[in-house]
Amino acid sequence: MTYTLPTELTVHDIAAIARGAGIRVSASARRDIAEHHRAANTIAETRPVYGRSTGVGANRLTTAAADPTTHGMNLLRSHAVDAGAPFGAETTRAMLAVRLNQLLQPGSGIDPILIDGLERMLAGNHLPEVRRFGSIGTADLPALAGTALALTGERPTSVDGFEPIGPIRADSALPFMSSSALTLAGSALAAARLETLTRAGLAAFALSALAARANPEAFSPEAALAIGSPTSAANAETLNALLGEAVWDPARIQDPFAYRGFLPAASVTTSAVRRLSESAETLCSSAQENPRFFTDRGTVVHHGAFLENWLAHELDATAIALAQSAPLVVGRLRFINDDAFSGLPRFLAPSGGGDSGTMIAEYVAASALGDILAGAAPVSVQSVVLSCGVEDDATFATTALGKLERSIEAFETLLACEILVAVRALRLSDVSDEGMSPAVRRLLELASALPEDLSDRDLRGDVEVAQSLLDGFAEVAAEVRAFTAVAAAS
Incomplete structure (x- = not known):
């Protein structure tokens, strides 16, 4: 079975994708995200946006001095630290599916190239390694930052042959991390x-x-x-x-x-x-x-x-x-x-x-x-x-x-x-x-x-x-x- 995203995923849908069911992104959803990305960039030109034109956490009042690509990659590298035993393939697949489905609901302003990368990751089962410790229930920052680095090619995936999407800019770095997709995926699997x-x-x-x-x-x-x-x-x-x-x-x-x-x-x-x-x-x-x-x-x-x-x-x-x-x-x-x-x-x-x-x-x-x-x-x-x-x-x-x-x-x-x-x-x-x-x-x-x-x-x-x-x-x-x-x- 293949699921067309975005959709209202049930816990059983997520469990099926975790076990290997396919996904694809609808063409209309991809167009909507591209238009949303352009509109978000226009809004960001008129006012400060946390994590895009500023630092994060205690650095929220600090203007990001680096160029957008450097700032975006620095955010991802600095947040990608996790520890402990790695999660299994089913949990990781479920996380990728949840994050992709969330990002297809317009709101993040993310570059659609990350949508394409997540879709290819799942289709080819090119999975990042995600480890146990790092999240405290306020977004799974290390897991998703590490996933982003795998999308860029800075970290390996479980299967060779994944084509990296290239560096991620500041307009997409924090938005990609800003989710509890790993915890949500595990919760869905537990409920099922x-x-x-x-x-x-x-x-x-x-x-x-x-x-x-x-x-x-x-x-x-x-x-x-x-x-x-x-x-x-x-x-x-x-x-x-x-x-x-x-x-x-x-x-x-x-x-x-x-x-x-x-x-x-x-x-x-x-x-x-x-x-x-x-x-x-x-x-x-x-x-x-x-x-x-x-x-x-x-x-x-x-x-x-x-x-x-x-x-x-x-x-x-x-x-x-x-x-x-x-x-x-x-x-x-x-x-x-x-x-x-x-x-x-x-x-x-x-x-x-x-x-x-x-x-x-x-x-x-x-x-x-x-x-x-x-x-x-x-x-x-x-x-x-x-x-x-x-x-x-x-x-x-x-x-x-x-x-x-x-x-x-x-x-x-x-x-x-x-x-x-x-x-x-x-x-x-x-x-x-x-x-x-x-x-x-x-x-x-x-x-x-x-x-x-x-x-x-x-x-x-x-x-x-x-x-x-x-x-x-x-x-x-x-x-x-x-x-x-x-x-x-x-």
Whole structure:
């Protein structure tokens, strides 16, 4: 698939481009940017423009003495310092796509030659090396300055043969850097992954609830009305579509919160992911450059929109939401492993004799939970003062993203442990095929990849297999939800 830019990119569009989908710039957009560039230059001749005719940061009151080419290249070279491990190709491709889509929204006054360069970078997969440290949530200056140097030929790209665009002048140097494209790209990828994982989590819970003979009243449509969160009704509908007409006698009138509290907690998480997607999608299609030219009004505006407060808030909120859901997963593992609760062999080890069965899955899950709880500490409430006191705030959106990415990795492990334990419990239970919905049967067919050997043995491979099932579980949940929505509409 090839995406024509500019467009309102979704988080899934960005994920597809990150994985290799093509892009192209429309001819009309290229003409619009060329006209905007000419008009911005005319405005800049009549008044000082930050970063173009002045220095930056504490040098904002200093007139740029060098010629435009020297000034532009000096800005890029001085800002291109990053450190740490390099990002992977998918994140870098996503960053380039986001920055290109933003620059195609008139506002930066940038020279269209940079548009051409970014398009060719993506088309040929000529990627710059972008490293971990350097951003504080006030534009990804080092990452984009380094990308600009790769465009000029001063830094190498991942694949030989890229034709440099030549030196970048002052009219385009700061505008190109003035974006949080790297952080936005990572946020979009995180949101897209979390949408998959939250659906997989619904499917995994359906198996856990069936194995535990949990009281389905707690995740019924009526319960969703009582919860009242924006996604509780949809989550309840998905769960009930997964379980279908399957009926069982609840083992308890009131289950522990690990089951009874699933729908409220999961709905907080899905709501948070929805808000994160909305913020990332909006900003990936916005001109946020400082200063921003409004050529139709004949003016340029200096502002602080590059402070990614909204994004940082949603990243922190999503990490906190995961931290509310994750302990309930560990709780379900603990209860299913407890013979007094489940009525199944302790630790799902039917041979007895002190066998530990799936006991260690609780420990693996608890270890992952630790990372999720640590990631819930918000960083957007912190700040830092830089550049002789002039840059006196920071959102740390990039740090918030890094925490969330680690929480997502841990959440995948948690869900894998839940699938492993729930499937083993169902294999040991007396639930008949007649008591299973078609969707549950499909989930168990996918889970047939898990070994049936119930003896004490190394379960590392089992956890890995369970983790590989997450995308398939998410697809089943999405399909039954879509079918239910169509049926309700007809």
